[in-house]
Amino acid sequence: MTTLDISSPGSVAAAGDAVLSFEGLSVTFKTEFGEVHAVKGIDLEVRPGEVVALVGESGSGKSVTSMTALGLLPSNARVSGTIRVGDKVVGGLDGRGLRNMRGNDVAMVFQEPMTALNPVLTIGDQLTEGLQLHGIAFGKQATARAAELLAMVGIPEPERRLKQYPHELSGGQRQRVVIAMAIACDPKVIIADEPTTALDVTVQADILDLLRSLKDKLDTGILLITHNMGVVADMADRVAVMLKGDLVETGTADQVLNHPRHEYTKRLLAAVPHLGSGPGQFGDVAPVVAAPEDLPALDLGNLVIEYRRLGKPTFRAVDDVSLSVAQGEIVGLVGESGSGKSTIAKCALGLIPAASGSVSILGNDFTRTRGKELKALRRRIGVVFQDPASSLNPRLPIGDVIAEPLVVHKEGDDKSRRRRVLELLDAVELPRSVYNRYPHELSGGQRQRVSIARALTLDPELLVADEPTSALDVSVQANVLKMFTALQERYKFACLFVSHDLAVIDLLAHRVVVLQNGKIVEQGPREEVLHHPREEYTQRLIAAAPVPEPLEQRRRREARHALLAKLGEDVAELRVEEDYERPRPRQDEGGNSSGLGGLLGAGGDGSS
């Protein structure tokens, strides 16, 4: 692994010359509800070897901006202003010119690596097609080059991987493949649209390391689109903040993150939960009042949950987990995808059976209760799910949604139910006018408030919250969390709070349970687990979570690299060999390897 000085080829512009620039960019969409002005005249540029972060919440127009650089907006979009990629003006290119530019001058890394890769084509096929299309390598050479690219992004056994399909790779590896595809033709600039949002935090740290080494070693400019301030602090040289189609603030990472000038930026930063600063950021959490002799609200003893699969061995999703939630206590359940945290939550709700072990709610064993008693037990548990889009029945007005548990348990009459609903709407800070509204008329944050209100309708002693804020924008998340702590203080419910976000757990939980592959790695008081972790896995998790402050994040990153080194692992980075040759299009053999060749399952590589 060597760092090469590769500034010699002519394709790299002199410093200062932007590789991507937007001047007065404006985008409008024609929709069935009229025209929508998505981007309202913004100026932005990305220079070689520079990471510019474009930050904003959903609907701010950041992704639309990036898609204009490739000329890939849907046909109902109208674009004005000038977009330059290198020395090319995107608006002035015809179809062929545009296609030539894509991949060659500007490449894209998408958010969701599973859907960004074609499920029916091999990795090799998808990598070589770009190479052959832009005339960089053909046939066996292209295959060799593809293997080299995979090796560069740190995928072991690249030759074998080339023959595999996307579903055979893990999420992180898929994103590495997407990055390999992006750097295949050595573009001047890479647009990374939320490249780590769909990934676990440790994988995210690796991918960010990889992207960082990319700009260092290949001098590529990167336009990083993200909503995650931690990622911004970790990666960005400069930051641009977007709000409703406007750029409200630009500056260096230090300027924007540490000395924000615009109100919106300030509020946005204030809304980011900060790992390590503990509770109190969005309102205090009440101390646990339960006496030790009180029955725990939830007690899991040696819980095992298995999924039986047709024609495959049984999958043990949860393996010998014991934990308990005292009355009035918030227990944070942390883990990466596949750790079994949502499975445990579902089991605590009595929705999936335990293969062995016990689940007891306030001393009643869930697994042994039936019929009426079971129903009576259920009313003592409330639940909030992650996805605000699917957690409310779209056919019921909000009033009915919240009153539904009362109807199910035949409590009160219409009048008292209505009173209760209005009371809850007040409690979750929603206007009473939403009583007759339908879910699709509400925003994500509002819907999540309704979910919480519904969970509290029956005044439960235990609330199971499965990633209740992870689908929300940060500012909305901050508001919901604030409200949540206030509610908990008022209603004193115990809570099993499932989340992948350590920072959120840090500001809510009394105790923390860390899960990995269905087993508990570490559990204890928040302070201990999150600030002085004993187990290696917890240390890694915490080290990998980025914080929204550039200097601190740099320190944390170095600490993480040190930790990895201590554990004897490599830091993810681009492996550029000594004899690495920057690809240059060859004009001698025009042609490309796609079409029905791929259709019939034949690779275009001609190697077999």
Next chain:
Amino acid sequence: MLKFILRRIGVSALVLLGASMLMFFLTINSGDPLKDLNESNSPNRENLIEQRRALLRLDDSPWERYWDWLRGVGGCFTGNCDLGVNINGVDVLGLTQQAASSTLRLVTLATLLAIVVGVALGILTAIRQYSGFDYTVTFSAFLFFSLPVFWAATLLKEYAAIQYNNWMAVGQYAPWTIVIAATVAAFLLQAVLGGTRKRRLITAATVFAFVTVTLFVFNALDWWREPMFGAGGVLLVSAAAGVLVTALVAGLRNRRALYAALTTAVVGVIAYFALAPLLLAPSWPLLIGLFVVTLVVSVAIGAAWGGYARKQAMLVAGITGTITSLMVVADILISHWASFLSIKSRPISTIGSQTPNFTGEFWERTLDMGTQILLPTILLTLVSVASYSRYTRSSMLETMNQDYVRTARSKGLSEREVIVKHAFRNALIPITTIVAFDFAGLIGGAIITEQVFGWKGMGALFQDGLNAVDPAPVMAFFLVTGVAAVLMNLVADLAYAALDPRIRR
């Protein structure tokens, strides 16, 4: 995968068993098998009734009869099938074999045609969504969905057969017919090809001129009655097809594939000359053998030209080879048209699957079979095309929205590559299932088509059986459709696994 398939077969067998029981009891209870005899006043009525009672075993319990039928079917696995006898005492197995072969010929041909045309139309309409072409095809598809088959059949008989045969006696197009045909062709082609207004106008004008001139020239040559195509024509069309296939499959920039395609076309025509004597009076095995040789040779040509793009070149050459051999056959058939007309002056038939007492050589007989099968095939194809084109369209639109299509575009792939390589292959996955499901249903649906065109197939077997409350032929019909359904589901599963690596295990 194997375990999965075995499981599927097991379940299907159970389902078939249940369905056969249902069919059997429904059939024997659908009426009185002795009705016609009871009403007759022939002198030996009692005798006949007694005979039939014995033949249909009306005095045995239904369960016994069903069990015996089942045992007979079970015998098929050990090589001695027994499907029972029909109401006239004829062995049903023989009847079924005859009927099934003629029905399957009809249905298979129609399905193959419908897949090709339907999928192509579906892709085109998805690409040109909300264009005039899209609306036209959509409307036609709905029209064909809504068509009562027997009603359309009567129209087809009248206009595609009777009127055509009348016209064939003269064989000249009236000038206004030519103008209308050219206009329609011009409109359709410009709608399919699209582009700017100017480009569309040029396309339309070119097509109009070409069609008009061609048709007038054909008129002048009396081409319709004495058509000829010639080796030159074969070469021209095959080469053009080769270029088109290359453009679609590999892109014209891929010279190696292009040269492979052109070489294949030329070699094909040379082989045509060389083999001309053999082709004068061939047999089916010979033709099939020649076709296999053609395929091997074309793929070899592709491999020779291939280089870095060998697989594509082989594919292109293979397709071109197939097209070339089809063109050769077409040329031979066309050159026999005149002699065919002299044997059979009204070429398109409306009844039956073969002209009775037809005397002709191999190629004339082939033409006769073709003209017999033409109308029912058109009818069956139209309905299937309608549904396949709709399914393909929606499936394509669905995949065109997927993220990986955006990724493909962001690499700089052209629309053709995005559609053919990335979108279409994914869109094909649901279509396969639907086509397989449809095939079995189509055999059932062919009953009407067969009845209208007097085609002695499964439909007649079923209908006569049901009318006479005679279970053996009805059950034979069920057996064929049921087994076809199970087989096609299996094919669908396999195709699914072949197309979708996610479930290949």
Next chain:
Amino acid sequence: MSDIRNSTPGGEDYEPQISATGTDAVGLAAGGSADPLPGEDKSYSQGQLVARRFFRHKAALTSMIVLGLIIVVAFTSIGTGPIPGWWPKDYTLQYDKIGDGAPTWAYPFGQDTGGKDYFALVMRGTQFSLIIAFSVGIISTIVGTLVGALAGFYRGWVESVLMRLTDVFIVIPLLVVAAVLGKTAAGWGIWGLALVLGLITWTGLARLVRGEVLSLRERDFVVAARAVGTSSWRIITRHVLPNSVGVIIVSATLAIAGAILLETALSYLGFGVQAPDTSLGTLIDEYQSAFATRPWLFWWPGLMILTIALCVNFIGDGLRDAFDPRQNRTKD
């Protein structure tokens, strides 16, 4: 195996999400702790949104009007049951023939070979065909929804039994089982035929509903309802079925179109409507040999079937677009 579908694209925010109310960012910009109020002025319920999209589908709207006209004319012209109609001629009476019976002002659809008024005959056939089609549509929708919902919701052995039962009906070609049953039910009049056809045409809908229920039962709001202790019956009727209404209505429409064609086909084969009842199918069957001599006897009933089926199909298409604007049709 057939449960594997293409995953839907996630996180596509390059096309702005248009909700009737606005986005979350607005709340932040306004600085309030609560999210914005829904705008009072543009609030659409689900039903209104569907209606709005449906009425934009021109072909569906036109079809709706045409079908409505056909129904009204068919039932009022010659009257229904005891209620007399406004058309002066009776379908049972033989009138003096004008010429060879070709359409005239007095006999707009012409006269048949015996001099009967063909308009009255066709209207009567249309009545019967419509009655059968709609009854079949309703019956098969009820059965299909029930079977599909139970199978999809309860899973386990309920699902196995119901879906194998569905398979049994699917393995036998529809026309065949319809013919066998139609022949049996021929004696029971058109209602019997309608009942029998309804009881065998539900299979497609059952599969669709099952697929829909399978995906709905994993949705969070159903899981939440189960967690709170809601009974299965209440979950099915209040949470699951109302949300599958799109699939059900669209299929019901298409079932009606299918039933019209199936009935005419059966009648044509002689296994459907029997004299003295009549239908458009029997009319064609009866007069198809007259095509060369009296083409109108052939054209009118056929065009009538075609128009009705076409209208219903277009209405179904419009409904599909309205309920599912992304037009992702998945066939299970």
